[in-house]
Amino acid sequence: MKTEPTLKSPDDFYERLLDAHRGLNADESAQLNARLILLLANQVGDDEVLAECITAAAKPFVR
Amino acid sequence: MPEDPVVLPLAPITKVAGVTTGGAYELPVYPFVEPAELRGKIGRHAVVVVGAGLAGLTAACDLALHGVPVVVLDEDDTVGVRGASSRGICYAQKSLEIFKRLGIYERIAARGVSWSVGRTLAGSDEIFSFDLKSLPTFGASEQPPFINLQQFYIEWFLVDRIYELGTVDLRWKNRLIGCEQRRDAVVLHVETPAGHYELESQWVIDCSGSHSALRSILDVPVQTEHAVDRWCISDVRFRARPPAERWTWIRAPFNDGRAVWQHLMGDDVWRLDYQMAPDADPEQFSQPAVVADRLQRQFGAGVDYELVWVGPYSYRGQCLETFRVGRVFFAGDAAHVMSPFGARGGNSGIQDADNLVWKLAFVLEGKAPERLLDSYDAERRPAALQNIRITTRTTRFLSPQAQMERILREAVISLAREYAFARGFVNTGRLSSPSHYAESPLNVGPGGGRSVQNIALTLPDGKRGDLVDLLEYAAYRVLGLVTQPVDRYFAQELELLEQRYPVRFFRLQTAAVETSALPTVIDADEQLSAELGIAASCACLLRPDLHLAGSLDEAGAPDIEQALRKLLAQA
Numbered sequence: 001m002k003t004e005p006t007l008k009s010p011d012d013f014y015e016r017l018l019d020a021h022r023g024l025n026a027d028e029s030a031q032l033n034a035r036l037i038l039l040l041a042n043q044v045g046d047d048e049v050l051a052e053c054i055t056a057a058a059k060p061f062v063r
Numbered sequence: 064m065p066e067d068p069v070v071l072p073l074a075p076i077t078k079v080a081g082v083t084t085g086g087a088y089e090l091p092v093y094p095f096v097e098p099a100e101l102r103g104k105i106g107r108h109a110v111v112v113v114g115a116g117l118a119g120l121t122a123a124c125d126l127a128l129h130g131v132p133v134v135v136l137d138e139d140d141t142v143g144v145r146g147a148s149s150r151g152i153c154y155a156q157k158s159l160e161i162f163k164r165l166g167i168y169e170r171i172a173a174r175g176v177s178w179s180v181g182r183t184l185a186g187s188d189e190i191f192s193f194d195l196k197s198l199p200t201f202g203a204s205e206q207p208p209f210i211n212l213q214q215f216y217i218e219w220f221l222v223d224r225i226y227e228l229g230t231v232d233l234r235w236k237n238r239l240i241g242c243e244q245r246r247d248a249v250v251l252h253v254e255t256p257a258g259h260y261e262l263e264s265q266w267v268i269d270c271s272g273s274h275s276a277l278r279s280i281l282d283v284p285v286q287t288e289h290a291v292d293r294w295c296i297s298d299v300r301f302r303a304r305p306p307a308e309r310w311t312w313i314r315a316p317f318n319d320g321r322a323v324w325q326h327l328m329g330d331d332v333w334r335l336d337y338q339m340a341p342d343a344d345p346e347q348f349s350q351p352a353v354v355a356d357r358l359q360r361q362f363g364a365g366v367d368y369e370l371v372w373v374g375p376y377s378y379r380g381q382c383l384e385t386f387r388v389g390r391v392f393f394a395g396d397a398a399h400v401m402s403p404f405g406a407r408g409g410n411s412g413i414q415d416a417d418n419l420v421w422k423l424a425f426v427l428e429g430k431a432p433e434r435l436l437d438s439y440d441a442e443r444r445p446a447a448l449q450n451i452r453i454t455t456r457t458t459r460f461l462s463p464q465a466q467m468e469r470i471l472r473e474a475v476i477s478l479a480r481e482y483a484f485a486r487g488f489v490n491t492g493r494l495s496s497p498s499h500y501a502e503s504p505l506n507v508g509p510g511g512g513r514s515v516q517n518i519a520l521t522l523p524d525g526k527r528g529d530l531v532d533l534l535e536y537a538a539y540r541v542l543g544l545v546t547q548p549v550d551r552y553f554a555q556e557l558e559l560l561e562q563r564y565p566v567r568f569f570r571l572q573t574a575a576v577e578t579s580a581l582p583t584v585i586d587a588d589e590q591l592s593a594e595l596g597i598a599a600s601c602a603c604l605l606r607p608d609l610h611l612a613g614s615l616d617e618a619g620a621p622d623i624e625q626a627l628r629k630l631l632a633q634a
Binding site: 027030031034035037038039042 | 467470471473474475477478482484485488
């Protein structure tokens with residue numbers, strides 16, 4: 001899992017992401033995020049990296 | 064799919080013979096014969112099989128082929144389950160290959176429906192389809208990927224075959240009520256209409272299903288996970304035929320947005336299986352009028368049908384902590400149950416029997432030590448856990464519980480309409496494929512533990528046949544397939560091994576060009592070599608259950624002997 005920056009313009013990505021959610025209700029936003037996760041997972045295409053990303057994302061919620 | 068619904072009827076199963084004409088099946092009834100033990104004759108049997116279901120009858124029939132005398136106890140006097148005439152419906156290629164060996168494949172193929180195309184729909188859109196015949200993992204066998212047939216027919220054919228073989232003591236109306244393990248034998252207490260008796264056996268295979276009495280008597284620990292998902296089967300005969308493909312709806316408009324399965328079985332009967340709402344009343348859901356309403360929504364107002372059978376059910380995941388307790392082995396649903404998706408229950412029970420029988424036969428013949436039998440648990444328990452894991456994943460897709468599970472599934476469905484990658488997440492059942500015993504203590508080399516498809520070849524007598532025929536030709540010994548040149552000296556060494564071990568050697572050639580000191584098998588299109596994954600100069604050991612033990616490159620007789628000893632648990 002990469003932890004060093006790879007995006008040339010984080011602000012551009014962040015803005016696009018927020019724009020995509022603009023005007024959506026919570027349910028639609030959850031749908032959009034779920035679609036995005038699946039699309040991105042296929043771009044990553046590496047089971048091990050994805051497993052590490054899931055672990056990292058879940059870290060604050062591990063009880 | 065409710066491909067293999069084996070567990071937990073929710074309401075008394077309704078045979079709806081009175082509702083429609085000619086719908087219900089007529090099943091054979093077998094006579095109770097007073098067992099010899101009741102007349103005072105007492106001997107020790109080699110093997111007793113408890114339960115004449117799929118796994119038990121497969122084991123008994125296979126033991127008979129190996130020449131092992133066997134007694135089968137069954138509390139009922141017919142095939143099918145306590146009047147529930149319909150259960151498992153999909154028989155996978157590996158099972159069909161086993162049935163070919165047992166001599167009932169032709170009957171199954173004649174009566175059943177062969178299929179390989181599956182379609183998955185959401186709403187009215189197809190989002191995913193497959194053709195199993197195009198996959199190399201299914202495409203090479205002489206048997207099709209799947210045949211659909213009502214389970215009781217398979218059991219019926221097995222009983223017929225067992226009677227033909229004439230060496231199995233099949234005891235109907237014999238109910239097991241007690242069991243004691245001794246050092247050298249098991250004593251079973253059996254109840255019959257003519258009274259109670261005891262019988263002694265060296266080995267017992269418990270195939271008596273998910274409510275096994277033996278399991279409770281021996282107090283074997285069980286891990287159980289209940290699922291909340293519930294379904295209702297309607298077996299229906301139509302005047303106008305839908306296509307003979309496996310159709311699955313993740314969200315069917317005609318079932319209030321819940322899942323539905325549609326499969327053709329034998330006798331032109333369709334298995335329609337409907338996911339019920341969590342709060343649905345199973346009795347009400349199964350009423351003929353309610354079924355009729357559903358069928359009209361699915362097939363149009365004019366649908367012309369007879370209802371053959373209706374029954375609601377739920378399922379669970381369950382696995383014994385060990386598949387062997389002393390001289391008792393657990394197989395089929397007595398050892399493990401799982402959700403029906405992917406047809407992994409019945410098919411894995413058949414594979415349990417397939418795995419155990421050759422080992423028992425070799426031990427009883429004195430060709431292998433009892434230690435060999437430990438490999439049954441070592442191979443089949445991981446296989447069961449794997450099947451439970453795979454079917455549980457399907458359950459989680461088909462019956463999402465948390466809000467986020469529903470959102471993710473929705474995302475998968477919406478993406479799958481458009482993009483190929485997302486279809487891989489659509490999980491309406493991963494269809495039963497043979498277990499790979501990767502960690503088996505019996506593996507001797509590369510490829511060890513992998514199941515080999517039943518490939519066509521030319522037998523040593525020049526006849527066309529397949530691997531299963533070769534196994535019969537070799538009297539169900541281990542097959543030693545040698546691709547390296549065999550001179551007279553090497554052939555003599557191999558012959559010595561044949562005398563000491565249950566193995567038969569064959570020279571595997573692509574054409575009958577060389578004369579060989581060994582019987583020759585011709586693999587003209589090199590399909591078998593490809594399936595075995597072997598090189599030009601090796602010896603390959605194939606177990607009687609057609610799982611590869613491994614291939615040995617440039618092996619001499621001592622190497623082959625060492626491998627045989629490992630395969631037979633002598634090393």
